[in-house]
Amino acid sequence: MGWFDALKNLLSGNGAGDVRPGSQIRANVSTSAPVSAVVAAAEPKRVDAETNSPVMDNHIFRLGDYVGIHSSSPNGRWVLSWSDSVPAMGIGGHRESGNGSYLLYDAEAGQVVVRGEMPRPNGGHVADSGHFSLEDWHFGSALSGTFSVFEPNGQILFAKDVTANVMNSEISRNGLFALFQTANSPTEDGRKLFLIDVSKRAIRYAIDPLAGWPERYSIDEDTAQVTAHLKDLGSFRYDSEGAFIDAAKLAQAKLSSPRYEFAIPAAEALLKSPDLTAETARQVLDIVKRARERGADQIDAWNAKSLKLQGLAYEALGELHKAVKAFDEALALDPKIGVKRKRDALFKKLG
Template structure:
């Protein structure tokens, strides 16, 4: 890189200097993936953008002149080059050049992320002679941009910057006039791309789900009502929430559309959005005085995410609907009993002796330990075998069962990465169906052989699950069997990264009986990942799941 700057600017070129560096020598530009290019003649490595006709090429590097520092820094300008048929037309410097675009006439735009730590950025545009058309600074970081094919208009997008008038905005520029002509808030979500309709004077914001939102050159959305209907039908909770807050009461047609959109979000969205959709549905019913429907929607939301924020509200509605719903033979239910009821799982109370901090024990003869290990002793006394390892045990067993012979190179590879094919080399990409089929055919000898490989790197335990032992892996496999384990693996394969977390603290077995138990100390709370794992995997497969509520007993009454 030092040679590159020396060639372009001469020794110790001043900051911002843009000498006339046109050259008739054609450069050899090597292209790589992700927009990377190298130019050996200039000792250059950076990014590129090509014009639609491929004649112009804009390349830039966000690095110091000596090439030693890139990214966030306080000094050391980066550079850009404009090439025509791979011959240098113009060169220049910016603090931190990014996100270049170039048109067929050589007009180009760049983002300058600028030196320092603050939320700031500069949008710049140049013509093919290197003359500045736009240089506008914002008190927000810059994200995406686009240049119209005729090079007359450009757009950029800013990120969130609390307290700044530039936060979360689209800015539209007239490059011929050299000024900003419109700006508007990001209400559509972040752009994945842009399209231009110069005849109609419109720019289209392209979203990740294929939706497009058209804006005219005054920053006004075209056919907002149509866009809202499409977004509601797609289950866009941000748009639905805005409708519920601004259009009160809803007319019958809009209500039907909103209910259908919420149903789609509750069915197809991520767990957090499913819970939020059900909360919004509950609010819709509550506003309409439909208490029974509101209670059901709130309960469904809490089942998916105990922290969705409606626990008190649903109990208030229960009291209005009838107190019998919140009473038990012994009085009012506590929060753990309510959560167990919502999830449809068992509720146990375990009395343990409380020590200092987070120390607990079941018997006085036992050492102090975590609440999970102390609770495990309670179940041991009832004849259960098991482990207090959350998902470590079952995930290790699935991994050992997924391969007839596990390659030692995967001894420490997370099973979710293998099932998601999130690996570096093609030979390590296994189909989910093949992995699950291997689980269904797994044998005790296969589990033992693969366990030796898995446990060899960390002193007889898996590298990332130190509480999982051989006796746990073999004991659980003998109890659960290959067929039931394959059922778990099949559901796990549908969303490996989502379903790797949230496993109950205890995995227990007694004969062929399997039980999963989530242990909660008095100050604990239920998490969305735990509710998701139980409701999406364990319950549909018919497993016995329980919530063990730990309460402190006095030493005088200890066992």
């Protein structure tokens, strides 16, 4: 289901679960004109509080003929809404043409203060200051996007075109900083976390997001620290220069996680340590045992990986018979699991 169809269903009472704040209902996107060339801020337009006040239902914003998704500033004064669709053309989401639209509403004054267009507006955020950010997912099917930060009057403060999909973004409470994250891409813009100093209109850093793909980010304006909030794992910080300062905390959270998708890769990382000890190998065995009990055994790929790690841990402990047995079970599930030569070498060593 496309974004436009999902939005229509939501407004008609059907399929309400298909549209969520920050939803990523999209296809790959391609390069379009820079956002500065396509965004047109309008003069502030006063809204009659009696006849044209907006209706905000769940995450939908309606004002006259306009319908879009919205987000609000922390203080509740500002409402930013965007629509990745062209109702007059009956299209939305992935497409080759037809600009989407956005608006900024001042709830305190009861008026729309900015109206604008861009190819595919998404992922909006607005600060207490009225500064706001938008992701442009571009037309077409190649990998690209634009992230832009605006003043409360709709003028562009910062815009960055990237050769990767924009998949996450945020603006700080008072609009001093903004950030966005890109998805994987074969270009240098792929898998990057960008922090923007809005007052300087400059990128502070662009780094590999070692915390992975969080549900959301937050930004501390006093320290310029960025926090990645990961579902079922916790919150993990980057310092003001982009160094990931909670790597050990994240590793421990994954090892302790009841979700085998986190625990098994974390256990594998432990086994690759150059300082592997017998205590660590036994810890890996405990982690993998719990992961298998919590569902990894039900999926062949995860079960095979678990057995492989058990074999490696037993090998590190010198328990070669157990190692060969675990490798045999892993190979039975996945002949390409990558332990055939090791298994044969250990079997030969056992005589």
